[in-house]
Every structure is written in structure tokens, then in C-alpha cells.
Amino acid sequence: MIKTDLSGLSAFLPDIPDLKPARRELARLRKGTDADVQFSGWLRLPETWSPKLSSAVKDAAERVCSNSSFLVIIGAGGSFLGAKAALDLLSDRTANNVRPEVLFIGNTLSSTEIEHTIERLGEHDFSLNVISKSGSTLETLAAFHVFFKLLKAKYGSQAEKRVYITTGTEGGPLRKFADENGISAFDIPSDVGGRFSVLTAVGLFPMAVAGIDIDAVMTGAREELLSGEDAALTYAAARQSLYKAGKKIEILASFEPAFDSTALWWRQLFGESEGKAGRGIFPSTCSFTSDLHSMGQYIQDGERSVFETFVSFAERGSPLAIPSIPEMTGPGAKLAGRRFDEMNSLALKAVADAHIAGGVPLIRIEAPEISPHSFGSLVSFFELSCAVSAMLSGVSPFDQPGVEAYKNNLYRTLGIDR
Numbered sequence: 479m480i481k482t483d484l485s486g487l488s489a490f491l492p493d494i495p496d497l498k499p500a501r502r503e504l505a506r507l508r509k510g511t512d513a514d515v516q517f518s519g520w521l522r523l524p525e526t527w528s529p530k531l532s533s534a535v536k537d538a539a540e541r542v543c544s545n546s547s548f549l550v551i552i553g554a555g556g557s558f559l560g561a562k563a564a565l566d567l568l569s570d571r572t573a574n575n576v577r578p579e580v581l582f583i584g585n586t587l588s589s590t591e592i593e594h595t596i597e598r599l600g601e602h603d604f605s606l607n608v609i610s611k612s613g614s615t616l617e618t619l620a621a622f623h624v625f626f627k628l629l630k631a632k633y634g635s636q637a638e639k640r641v642y643i644t645t646g647t648e649g650g651p652l653r654k655f656a657d658e659n660g661i662s663a664f665d666i667p668s669d670v671g672g673r674f675s676v677l678t679a680v681g682l683f684p685m686a687v688a689g690i691d692i693d694a695v696m697t698g699a700r701e702e703l704l705s706g707e708d709a710a711l712t713y714a715a716a717r718q719s720l721y722k723a724g725k726k727i728e729i730l731a732s733f734e735p736a737f738d739s740t741a742l743w744w745r746q747l748f749g750e751s752e753g754k755a756g757r758g759i760f761p762s763t764c765s766f767t768s769d770l771h772s773m774g775q776y777i778q779d780g781e782r783s784v785f786e787t788f789v790s791f792a793e794r795g796s797p798l799a800i801p802s803i804p805e806m807t808g809p810g811a812k813l814a815g816r817r818f819d820e821m822n823s824l825a826l827k828a829v830a831d832a833h834i835a836g837g838v839p840l841i842r843i844e845a846p847e848i849s850p851h852s853f854g855s856l857v858s859f860f861e862l863s864c865a866v867s868a869m870l871s872g873v874s875p876f877d878q879p880g881v882e883a884y885k886n887n888l889y890r891t892l893g894i895d896r
């Protein structure tokens with residue numbers, strides 16, 4: 479289970495945040511009948527996960543593994559960040575991992591980036607997974623045209639067998655393309671929004687291709703939703719108390735670089751859910767200890783409108799220790815024999831103490847380990863806390879009028895009907 483520790487707030491908030499309003503919002507969310515919370519289908523995904531759904535995802539993943547060296551994922555925003563988060567945190571990077579390499583594109587209009595992905599594919603065998611709930615996101619469609627053309631040129635009439643489409647059930651251009659070309663599509667349920675969709679095929683299919691145990695992910699997610707709500711509500715309530723106390727920027731930081739992409743998934747989840755109606759905590763991320771040598775200055779000493787949330791893992795890291803170099807003198811020589819995981823934990827404590835003393839409140843979130851189960855728990859924890867936090871601040875967590883405004887403007891500028 480995920481733990482939330484608020485001891486780093488005691489110098490900043492007079493009282494422990496009251497959980498009653500958060501509990502009321504959670505009850506409203508679970509009921510799901512009010513207009514602002516109707517997109518709450520993600521809450522039910524882990525409990526409705528079944529062997530049949532699991533097999534459908536795994537069978538498709540096995541087909542990709544049997545015939546492809548690369549899987550190209552084409553998607554933007556909520557349609558790729560969750561999968562990238564899981565893969566970067568959990569993928570086996572050892573030399574004997576023979577799974578296809580997963581490349582991400584469809585989130586940019588940079589021709590350089592697209593060309594670079596084409597170069598990476600070279601002459602290798604590949605498959606495509608295009609992901610878009612609406613089926614009309616311009617960056618995604620543009621990239622799909624490029625990579626589908628490549629696929630057609632390479633595989634001719636067999637190309638469609640290498641296309642995996644993940645899209646909304648309400649129609650849309652990708653659903654139509656799938657139906658008309660005999661491509662079976664994975665569904666994104668209508669009551670699950672893009673940024674809350676990682677536990678559908680949006681995230682699970684790429685995870686399965688990468689060899690991640692998707693059933694363990696879903697078990698972690700389910701257990702957290704069943705028994706972890708207090709930790710999530712505590713995080714939500716604490717964030718809102720800090721916001722009211724003038725702390726308008728949250729930095730989510732971890733001391734595990736493999737977590738960086740999960741932090742970017744978190745940034746979208748909270749930024750797009752809360753930043754509306756002229757309010758919302760600005761979510762930003764840091765990777766420690768690396769960013770202590772850059773952003774550490776601002777956090778310690780800059781404007782006092784920042785609070786931090788550290789995500790850590792209870793399990794110890796590998797026993798890797800610093801070897802001795804007999805010829806070395808000075809502080810380096812005294813490091814010999816120290817384990818990296820111990821130094822990383824000590825760094826966390828040193829940073830926490832320094833930042834709190836410098837006027838930066840700290841929330842701590844701890845997951846048991848870096849594993850598929852813990853990843854699922856973290857997804858449920860953050861989705862729940864995000865939805866409740868947005869509701870506490872009086873906005874609907876599930877719309878994104880600002881993103882839609884950008885998408886509509888881009889199409890209008892190009893003179894294309896959406």
C-alpha cells in the first residue's frame with residue numbers, strides 16, 4: 479500500500495488537514511451521478527479486470543513479440559504518457575531481454591523527431607499501436623499517416639495485421655479506419671478520460687509488449703482502491719491546505735531516475751485536471767539528486783510559493799558499493815565501501831531537512847518497491863487523489879477546455895474541419 483507522511487508540514491500548517499470534505503467528495507465521485515464527475519469509469523477498471531480482458535491484451539502483445547523488433551506507439555498526452563511511465567519504471571533493460579523495443583511518437587510536429595524515429599526503425603520489422611480516444615488529435619494522425627505508409631511499403635497487403643488501434647467507442651476517424659480495414663481495435667471506455675486511461679489497453683498493451691506483468695499492475699491498482707483511500711485523501715487534502723496557505727507550485731521529486739516519466743504522467747494528470755477557472759496548483763517535477771545541482775538553488779532560496787512531494791520506495795536498492803582506489807586521497811577516499819542505496823536515502827533526508835528549514839513544506843509518499851504491483855498502486859493513489867483534490871478546489875477533474883481550445887485553433891488555422 480502507498481503511505482502518505484505529512485510530518486514535513488508541521489512547521490507550515492497549524493492543523494492536520496481535515497479529511498471530512500475529502501471523504502464527501504470521494505462519496506460523490508464513487509456515486510458518479512453529478513455532472514462534474516461522470517467520467518469516473520477509471521475507478522471501476524481494476525475491479526472489472528478479467529482473465530478474458532487480460533488474454534486479449536496478452537495475445538495481441540505476443541503477436542507483436544513474435545514478428546517485430548520495434549513497436550511504434552503513436553499517441554499524445556494521456557494516450558502515451560502512462561505507457562511511457564510504466565515502461566521507463568519497470569522495463570527489463572538487461573541484454574537478454576529479447577522483447578521488441580518500444581518507440582514513442584505522435585506527440586510532436588517536429589519533423590526532426592519523426593525522421594529520427596524512422597531512422598531508428600531502419601530495416602527492422604515493426605508494428606504500430608496508434609492510440610487516440612477522439613481519433614482526431616492532429617499530431618497523432620499526422621504521425622500515423624507517416625508510419626502507416628512505411629508499413630504499407632514494407633508489408634503490402636499484410637500491413638494491416640501489424641496495426642493495433644486503441645480508440646474511443648463513440649466512433650471517430652480511427653474507429654472508422656479500423657472498421658473499414660478489418661483491424662480489430664482496443665476500446666477506451668466512454669467514461670474514462672485520456673489522462674485517466676493508463677489502466678485500459680492504452681497503457682496495458684504497451685506494458686504487455688514490454689513483458690510487464692499487467693495482472694500484477696491491476697492487482698496493485700485494485701488493492702489500493704479498496705484499502706488505500708485514506709492515504710490518497712490525505713495527500714489531496716494536504717495539497718489544498720497548502721494552496722490556500724499560498725503554496726501555488728508543487729514539485730514532485732524522486733531519487734530514482736526511472737521514476738522521471740511517471741512524474742511527467744503525474745504532471746499531466748494534475749495539471750490538466752486542476753488548472754482551470756483561474757485556479758490550480760502548478761505541477762512541476764524534479765529528478766534528484768541530479769536537479770539539486772540546478773533547481774536546488776531555487777527551491778532552497780527562491781520565492782516561497784513552492785511545496786515539494788517526494789516519492790520514494792521502501793525496498794532497498796542493489797548492494798552496489800563504491801570500490802576503493804588506493805591512489806585516491808581526499809573525501810573520495812572516505813567513500814570507499816559505502817552503498818549507493820544508503821547514500822541515496824541519506825541524500826533524501828539531508829535534502830528534506832534543508833528544504834523544510836528553508837521554508838519549503840514537504841509531503842512524503844512511499845511505495846513498497848519498484849514493481850508492477852506498486853506501479854498499479856501508485857496509479858490508483860494518484861488518480862484518486864487528483865480527482866478529489868480538483869473537486870475540493872471546486873473544478874471538474876475530467877474536462878480539459880483549454881486543451882480543446884488549442885486543438886480547435888490548430889485545425890482552424892490549417893483550414894481543416896475537425
Ligand code: PA5
Pocket residue numbers: 554555556557609610611612613614615618671672673674750878881
Ligand atoms: O487527458 C486528455 O484528455 C488529453 O491529454 C488527451 O489524452 C490528449 O489530448 C490526447 O487525446 P486523444 O486520446 O483524443 O488523442
